[in-house]
Amino acid sequence: MEDQNRRLPGCDGLFGADCDPATLGLVALPSDEIHLWLVDLDQPPRPLAELAATLAADEWQRAERFRCPDQRHRFIAGRGLLRTLLGAYLGCAAATLRLTVGPHGKPGLADADAGAAAGLQFNLSHSAHRALYAVAWRDVGVDVECLERRVSHLAVLERICTPREWALFQAWPTERLQRAFFACWTRKEAIAKAQGDGLAGGLRQLEVCWPADGDPEGRMTLSDTDGRIWSVLNLPLEAGWGGALAASGADWRWRGWDWR
Numbered sequence: 201m202e203d204q205n206r207r208l209p210g211c212d213g214l215f216g217a218d219c220d221p222a223t224l225g226l227v228a229l230p231s232d233e234i235h236l237w238l239v240d241l242d243q244p245p246r247p248l249a250e251l252a253a254t255l256a257a258d259e260w261q262r263a264e265r266f267r268c269p270d271q272r273h274r275f276i277a278g279r280g281l282l283r284t285l286l287g288a289y290l291g292c293a294a295a296t297l298r299l300t301v302g303p304h305g306k307p308g309l310a311d312a313d314a315g316a317a318a319g320l321q322f323n324l325s326h327s328a329h330r331a332l333y334a335v336a337w338r339d340v341g342v343d344v345e346c347l348e349r350r351v352s353h354l355a356v357l358e359r360i361c362t363p364r365e366w367a368l369f370q371a372w373p374t375e376r377l378q379r380a381f382f383a384c385w386t387r388k389e390a391i392a393k394a395q396g397d398g399l400a401g402g403l404r405q406l407e408v409c410w411p412a413d414g415d416p417e418g419r420m421t422l423s424d425t426d427g428r429i430w431s432v433l434n435l436p437l438e439a440g441w442g443g444a445l446a447a448s449g450a451d452w453r454w455r456g457w458d459w460r
Contacts, residue, residue, distance in 0.1 A: 229289060229320075234336040234447055236456035238344070238437070239281050241274040242329045248273060251280025254294040278331050282324060285333055289320060306396045323393055325443075332443055338452065341393030343386040344443040353381040360388055362407040369409075379442070383417045383434050384409035386444035391432045394446040395424065408432050408446075421450045 229235060243251065255263070259279050266272035283294035286309070290297070298310035309320065322335045325343045332344040354377070357369050361384070372380050387408045408420055417434035424430065432446035435456075445454055 229335065229337065231337045232452050234334055234338075234340055234445065234452055234454045236342070236435070236445065236454055237285060237333040237335075238456065238458045239278075239331050239333070240329060241277045241281075241326065241331055242270075243273070243277045248277055248280075251284070252276050254280050254283045256295075256298070274326070274329065278324070278326055281331070282322075282333060285335070286320075286322060289335055302396060304397055306393065325389070325393075327441075330441065334445060334447075336447060336452070339394050339396065339448040341390040341395070341446045342443065343389035343393070344437070344441060345382055345386055347378065347382055347440050347442055351381065353377050357381060357384065360385065361409065362405070365407060365409045382442035383444070386442050387420075387432050387434065387446070390444040391430060391446035394430065394432075394448065 255276065259276075263272050263275050263279075266275060280294070283297055283299075286297055287294035290309075300308045300310050302308060307322065307324065309322075319337055320335065321338060321340050322333060323341045324331060324333045326332070327344050327349075328346040330344055330346070332342050334340045334342040354369070358366055361369060365384070369377075369380065369384070388406055391406055391408055408422065419431060419433040421429060421431045429449055430446060431450045431452070432444060435443040435445055437443050
């Protein structure tokens with residue numbers, strides 16, 4: 201099946217006061233699709249208050265730990281937008297959802313919330329004022345990064361890469377190193393999150409940064425020690441941002457929307 205590796209198409213006004221996410225057909229999620237949602241966490245006061253009303257008590261406790269108002273508001277927006285999105289897929293009110301966290305930090309839905317939609321999986325990532333959500337009927341992981349972060353690229357790559365990846369990166373042209381670094385880092389993060397092991401699984405055990413065609417951002421399929429098949433690819437986001445998507449199997453494509 202052809203990959204839809206295109207820029208995320210616009211979806212303006214989704215979180216407007218009079219907009220119902222269900223009207224976009226979010227509940228129609230084919231088994232061979234992964235839906236991606238790129239959002240802006242800097243929400244105006246009125247939408248932010250509406251999103252805040254959907255949070256659970258433990259989420260409010262986490263929000264109150266942020267001393268910086270901007271960080272607190274972004275956390276509230278991120279959780280509220282996630283709840284709104286999942287509520288649209290599940291056909292229920294965002295405030296009624298019970299979100300869980302696995303042993304390695306992988307988010308999920310309580311069984312009682314999933315109901316007839318048991319098996320619905322999601323993942324999320326945030327950087328600066330942007331967040332990226334993925335929803336699918338399979339294990340899935342995403343990562344998004346602001347490319348303006350100051351990073352010692354080679355020092356980090358030496359720590360996270362397999363020996364073969366590290367040797368290839370050392371030969372990579374300096375002027376292309378930043379882009380290649382974030383392509384690799386986001387792939388490592390995304391597939392570790394999809395597998396559910398988090399970083400505890402060992403980034404140096406995951407060779408995902410150099411597909412056979414030599415393009416460090418191309419789609420790559422691999423199998424783990426249990427024989428499960430996984431696929432990972434980088435996403436064509438706007439300038440200044442990098443991201444990756446990983447999921448179980450190779451029989452999937454992605455569709456995306458950019459909420460502004």
